[in-house]
Amino acid sequence: MENIASPRVGIARERLVVVGLVAALVVVGLLSLTAGDYDMAPARVAELVGSYVFWWVQTVPARISALFGGGPAPVFTTSRDSVVLFVIRIPRIVLAALSGAALAASGAAYQGMFRNPMVSPDILGVSNGAALGAAVTILLGFSSTGVHVVSFLMGLLAVALVMTIARALGKGSSSVVVIILAGVVMSSLFSALVSLCKYVADPDDTLPAITYWLMGSFSRSGTYQNIGFLAAVVVIAGGLLMAIRWRINALSFGDDEAKAMGVGVKGTRLVLILASTLLTSATVSFCGVVGWIGLIVPHMARLVVGPNYRILLPVSMLGGAVFTMVVDDVARIIVPGEMPAGVLTALIGAPLFIYLLIRGRKEWL
Amino acid sequence: MRFRGTAGAGAPARRDACDADRMLAVRGASVGYNGHAVLDHVSLTVAPGQIHCLLGRNGVGKTTLFRSILGFLPLLSGTVTVDGRDASQLSDRALSHVVAYVPQAGENPFAFSVRDVVALGRLSRMGVFASPSKGDREIVGSVLARLGIEYLADRPLTELSGGERQMVLIARAVAQEPEYLMMDEPTAALDLGNQAQVLRCARELADSGLGILMTTHEPDQLRMLEASGTLIMPDGTYLTGSADELLARDNLERAYGCRVTAAEHVWRPAL
Numbered sequence: 001m002e003n004i005a006s007p008r009v010g011i012a013r014e015r016l017v018v019v020g021l022v023a024a025l026v027v028v029g030l031l032s033l034t035a036g037d038y039d040m041a042p043a044r045v046a047e048l049v050g051s052y053v054f055w056w057v058q059t060v061p062a063r064i065s066a067l068f069g070g071g072p073a074p075v076f077t078t079s080r081d082s083v084v085l086f087v088i089r090i091p092r093i094v095l096a097a098l099s100g101a102a103l104a105a106s107g108a109a110y111q112g113m114f115r116n117p118m119v120s121p122d123i124l125g126v127s128n129g130a131a132l133g134a135a136v137t138i139l140l141g142f143s144s145t146g147v148h149v150v151s152f153l154m155g156l157l158a159v160a161l162v163m164t165i166a167r168a169l170g171k172g173s174s175s176v177v178v179i180i181l182a183g184v185v186m187s188s189l190f191s192a193l194v195s196l197c198k199y200v201a202d203p204d205d206t207l208p209a210i211t212y213w214l215m216g217s218f219s220r221s222g223t224y225q226n227i228g229f230l231a232a233v234v235v236i237a238g239g240l241l242m243a244i245r246w247r248i249n250a251l252s253f254g255d256d257e258a259k260a261m262g263v264g265v266k267g268t269r270l271v272l273i274l275a276s277t278l279l280t281s282a283t284v285s286f287c288g289v290v291g292w293i294g295l296i297v298p299h300m301a302r303l304v305v306g307p308n309y310r311i312l313l314p315v316s317m318l319g320g321a322v323f324t325m326v327v328d329d330v331a332r333i334i335v336p337g338e339m340p341a342g343v344l345t346a347l348i349g350a351p352l353f354i355y356l357l358i359r360g361r362k363e364w365l
Numbered sequence: 366m367r368f369r370g371t372a373g374a375g376a377p378a379r380r381d382a383c384d385a386d387r388m389l390a391v392r393g394a395s396v397g398y399n400g401h402a403v404l405d406h407v408s409l410t411v412a413p414g415q416i417h418c419l420l421g422r423n424g425v426g427k428t429t430l431f432r433s434i435l436g437f438l439p440l441l442s443g444t445v446t447v448d449g450r451d452a453s454q455l456s457d458r459a460l461s462h463v464v465a466y467v468p469q470a471g472e473n474p475f476a477f478s479v480r481d482v483v484a485l486g487r488l489s490r491m492g493v494f495a496s497p498s499k500g501d502r503e504i505v506g507s508v509l510a511r512l513g514i515e516y517l518a519d520r521p522l523t524e525l526s527g528g529e530r531q532m533v534l535i536a537r538a539v540a541q542e543p544e545y546l547m548m549d550e551p552t553a554a555l556d557l558g559n560q561a562q563v564l565r566c567a568r569e570l571a572d573s574g575l576g577i578l579m580t581t582h583e584p585d586q587l588r589m590l591e592a593s594g595t596l597i598m599p600d601g602t603y604l605t606g607s608a609d610e611l612l613a614r615d616n617l618e619r620a621y622g623c624r625v626t627a628a629e630h631v632w633r634p635a636l
Contacts, residue, residue: 115474243494250485253473256437260468261541262461262489306521307475310496 014311017304021318025097028325032093035329037336038084048085052076091222096328096341097321098230099218099283100293104320105238106276107294108301108313112252113272114176117302121280121294124183124273128190129158130284135197135210147213148221148285155281159273162186176255216288216342218328226286233282237275238317244271245309252307290324290342292349297323299356386449388412389434389464389545389576394443396426396433402441403429409595409605411576413544416567416590419580420611421597422621427580428549430597434578435466435547447545461489465538467548470530476521479533483508486540508540512566528559535566546570548579552586561634564589568636584612589636596620 033045059074066073076082106121114123122128133154137147166182194214201207241248247268250258255265280294301316324341327348331339389411397403403426411417419427432438434445436452445452447463455463465486486508487501497505509515514532517525522533531551538546548567552560568590571577587594587608596611597603598620604611617625 112475117474246485246488246491246496247493249477249481250488252475252477253485254471256432256435257466257468259437259457260435260461260464260466260547261485261537262458264457302475307477308481 014305017315018318021315021322024322025318025325028322028329029093029097032096032325032329033085033089036084036089036332037338040081040084044081045085048082052082052086088222091224091227092218092328093325094227095222095230095286096218096324098227098234099287099290100297100320100322100324100327101238101317102230102234102279102283102320103290103294103324104297104301104316105234105241105313106279108298108309108316109241109248109272109276110294111298112248112307112309113269114180115252115254117299118295120291121276122187122284122289122291123180124162124277125158125187125190126155126277126280127284127289128187128194129161130155130281131214131289132158132190132193132197134213134285134288135194135201138209138213139197139201139206141206144221148226151285152281155284156277158186158190159277159281163273212340213288214342215340216290216345217331217338217340218287218290218324219338221286230282230286233278234317237278240271240275242313244268245313248272248309248313249307288342290345292345292353293320293324293327296349296353296356299353303356303359387544388448389578390444390446391430391434392444392446394430394433394445395441396429396438397441398429398438400441404597404601404603406443407595407603408443411545411578413574413576414571416571416577416579416592418587418590418592418594419578419597420582420584420587420594420620421603422599425597425599426601427597431547431549431578431580435464436460458489461541461543463543464545464547465541465543467531467534467538467546467551469549469551469553470527470534473522476523479509479514479517479520479522479525479536480505482522482533483536483540486537489541504542505540508536512536512539526559528555528562531555531559531563532566535563535570539570543575545576545578548577550580550582552581552583557632557634561636564634565636584617585631585633587612589633 030042030045034040034042055074055076062071062074065071078086103121107119110119110121110123111117130151133151134147137150142150162179162182165186166179169182170178194210198207198210201210247258247263250261250263251265251268251272253261258268259265283290297320298312298316301312301319305311305315327344328341330348331341331344334344391407391409394407395402395405396407407430409417419431421427429438433440434452436445436457440453447455447460452460452464483505484497484501487497487504491497491501506515506518509518512532512535514529514536517529517533522530525533535546535548535551546567551563551567555563564586567577567579571590586592591608593605593607594611595603595605596616599622604616614625614627
């Protein structure tokens with residue numbers, strides 16, 4: 001294990017933070033199962049989970065034989081409660097947690113690379129690109145899978161476009177400032193195109209669909225297929241960021257110093273942008289634009305464990321998962337029906353961010 | 366730590382040939398931005414154990430030359446060789462094993478601990494995806510001890526004074542275990558005490574076998590450091606030599622465009 005302590009933080013404290021966050025993840029996850037319009041007592045949740053596990057173990061032989069064509073696959077007898085729990089709540093909670101981890105990881109990585117704690121994951125236009133993909137496909141009446149796929153790819157394409165433009169502008173040596181400028185320009189272009197889509201959309205049908213999509217919510221994409229995909233992205237791209245964590249530390253000292261420390265700046269930056277873009281684009285394509293998480297969660301993490309990505313990155317991911325689950329619970333509980341998560345993160349995020357700025361100013365400015 | 370100058374008892378002839386190669390050499394270099402040369406046909410060498418100072422007035426191209434030697438800027442013409450190898454042909458990683466950069470104490474927005482900052486000097490010796498090993502951490506500790514700044518180890522970089530920060534950046538460069546140090550105005554904006562600490566440190570590192578190239582605005586530092594120097598003139602020509610050769614009234618007046626006097630009683634940091 002590495003035990004290079006951060007300034008105010010010993011290894012013991014870092015461990016405590018990680019253990020605490022894992023515990024919070026479990027506890028909040030379990031509490032989330034009972035949160036929502038449809039009343040379900042914790043006892044009922046436990047009973048349903050128990051009966052599902054019992055059924056699953058009991059039917060292992062039957063499923064194996066079904067796999068080899070020996071009869072129909074067994075089906076779990078569903079009730080109203082079990083549908084709410086297994087089809088709606090659990091996937092939604094997992095989706096929220098994975099999204100939070102993804103957004104926090106890419107936000108933290110970008111803040112280091114751009115040497116600026118005010119940077120959020122959509123700085124290079126990935127959110128607006130994905131939003132444009134979604135708007136166009138909703139306009140054209142694609143299925144929800146079609147919307148997800150196109151939106152995800154458009155997010156990637158947007159960043160690829162930004163990087164190409166940055167390279168052209170910087171005559172090969174794309175500096176960080178040029179990358180940010182290209183990102184800002186393209187973001188605003190994509191957002192104009194989204195407005196155009198809204199303008200031509202049918203006001204009774206597709207316009208509200210696009211508008212609600214853009215608000216961001218965890219309620220609509222909770223299928224096991226979707227969370228499987230998002231989990232794979234979080235593991236692969238998050239793992240990639242973890243692998244280059246010490247190199248991200250070096251990048252935060254600027255390109256020249258990182259280069260003189262023997263860090264291949266261009267390659268590292270490319271890996272970082274690729275990983276962050278995958279994370280954000282996958283999240284946005286499933287949940288719409290949920291802002292603020294990628295900005296404030298790394299801030300809070302930095303206040304607690306310091307700026308070294310060795311510990312900052314995992315703590316940001318865990319913290320992002322917990323924070324987003326809590327936000328989603330509040331969104332479900334606070335008003336009958338529910339509230340768009342994107343609206344709620346802004347309502348919570350803005351004042352929290354100002355508070356963090358006042359408290360921790362010395363560290364980042 | 367790697368100390369130079371203990372090559373052992375090899376065949377004398379071969380050792381001479383080898384020693385001739387042991388230097389950081391700039392030959393016929395033209396440096397500048399976007400194809401426009403700021404400085405033309407500069408040649409200079411830094412040998413192990415030697416300090417060489419780059420002098421000249423603001424805007425004359427010191428920093429451009431400095432950045433070009435480090436490979437931050439492409440050379441317009443000429444070569445930079447380190448120990449006989451063409452620097453432009455070396456990867457960032459390979460170059461960082463031989464040449465380390467001590468930047469002016471700049472701003473990092475994040476409060477890294479001194480120990481973490483110095484550990485970054487080990488990056489070029491670690492696997493691409495690795496973390497500092499136990500050995501790396503021991504080297505970090507010994508470098509901090511060697512420079513006499515162990516007491517800073519757990520302090521955040523953002524809370525250090527300018528002089529302390531400069532020492533930390535030197536420590537990071539030394540942790541790279543290079544053969545040459547490139548120091549960019551290491552005493553800029555430092556008080557006398559901190560100037561003395563930084564210069565003494567540079568002298569000791571050179572005595573232990575490092576070659577040091579530094580930019581400075583204090584001609585006197587050539588004498589204090591027993592360094593050689595290159596004095597760049599406003600017209601792009603330059604003089605290279607020892608302190609005694611360079612620090613003459615008409616040289617300095619030509620270089621800096623003002624009258625100078627050799628004052629009898631000037632307080633300067635004593636090394």
